[in-house]
Amino acid sequence: MSRQRRRLVYEGKAxxxxxxxxxxxxxxxxxxxxxxxxxxxxxxxxGKGVINNRISAHLMMRLGEMxxxxxxxxxxxxREQLVREVEIxxxxxxxxxxxxxSLSKRLDIKEGTPLPRPLIEWYFKNDELNDPLVLDEHIxxxxxxxxxxxxxxFGYALRINDYLSGLFHAINIRLIDIKFEFGRHFSDEGMxxxxxxxxxxxxxxxxxxxxxDKLDKDRFRRDLGKIEEAYQEVARRLGVLPKSDRAEASA
Ligand code: UDP
Numbered sequence: 001m002s003r004q005r006r007r008l009v010y011e012g013k014a015x016x017x018x019x020x021x022x023x024x025x026x027x028x029x030x031x032x033x034x035x036x037x038x039x040x041x042x043x044x045x046x047g048k049g050v051i052n053n054r055i056s057a058h059l060m061m062r063l064g065e066m067x068x069x070x071x072x073x074x075x076x077x078x079r080e081q082l083v084r085e086v087e088i089x090x091x092x093x094x095x096x097x098x099x100x101x102s103l104s105k106r107l108d109i110k111e112g113t114p115l116p117r118p119l120i121e122w123y124f125k126n127d128e129l130n131d132p133l134v135l136d137e138h139i140x141x142x143x144x145x146x147x148x149x150x151x152x153x154f155g156y157a158l159r160i161n162d163y164l165s166g167l168f169h170a171i172n173i174r175l176i177d178i179k180f181e182f183g184r185h186f187s188d189e190g191m192x193x194x195x196x197x198x199x200x201x202x203x204x205x206x207x208x209x210x211x212x213d214k215l216d217k218d219r220f221r222r223d224l225g226k227i228e229e230a231y232q233e234v235a236r237r238l239g240v241l242p243k244s245d246r247a248e249a250s251a
Contacts, residue, residue: 009026013039014048014198016031020082024085025085026082029049030080030198031048034202038130050078051241053080055201056081056200057072057240059238063163063195066159068159068163069192070196071083071183071196072084084194088181088182088183089149089153091124092180093180094121095177095180096118097161098205101205106133122139153180156182164178172208173207173234173237174207174212176204176207178199179204180197181195215230216230216234
């Protein structure tokens with residue numbers, strides 16, 4: 001199916017969503033574009049879309065096997081995957097295992113300080129407001145999610161973080177923090193919450209276990225160089241590096 005014929009449903013910074021081949025499905029297309037600091041920094045990371053498509057598909061499938069419901073249905077091609085259509089809950093759920101990024105800045109905690117237990121934070125998904133940190137009280141008061149949905153997101157976020165921490169540890173990567181988005185899926189059986197969006201080095205912090213090298217979007221945010229190589233390295237360790245990249249990576 002050619003992309004021109006498909007109806008564009010949504011276009012974001014790193015991804016576009018097209019109408020899927022079956023009702024209730026969408027084609028999630030991964031782009032090479034990257035933005036940071038609320039769109040103030042823009043760039044392209046060559047091959048990122050292909051790699052993130054692979055990484056996210058792989059991790060969503062692993063999570064599915066752990067009975068975590070996700071929007072992922074099947075891979076389609078190098079840059080696209082088929083997903084279930086959901087109503088995105090406008091809350092970003094961040095789980096932190098080690099202090100970094102905005103937490104380190106806000107509370108003046110040295111980056112790399114291990115946290116005594118996983119810390120969950122909620123951010124209101126709103127570009128104009130720069131995704132502000134909010135309390136669960138705000139989410140409930142303004143009706144962005146219901147109390148049982150919050151509880152479910154909280155539980156899933158912790159389980160996913162636990163599982164992924166172990167999975168990454170096995171390939172010598174420390175999962176520092178990670179962002180999740182959830183969506184409401186409506187079917188004959190009612191409404192269920194699914195993990196949506198993507199899981200990739202764009203949405204998590206991944207440090208090499210031995211060297212603390214950053215293998216994630218901080219290389220772009222902070223101009224650390226070797227961005228493509230870092231994303232490829234994560235894919236390689238996960239065993240999902242696309243063949244064409246494998247040749248390049250070993251050249
Ligand atoms: N994150 C994300 N999208 C956002 C904001 C954050 O995927 O809009 C991810 C980010 O990559 C990191 C985690 O959430 O893995 C925590 O990010 P932080 O609050 O430190 O924000 P930053 O200062 O990195 O934007």
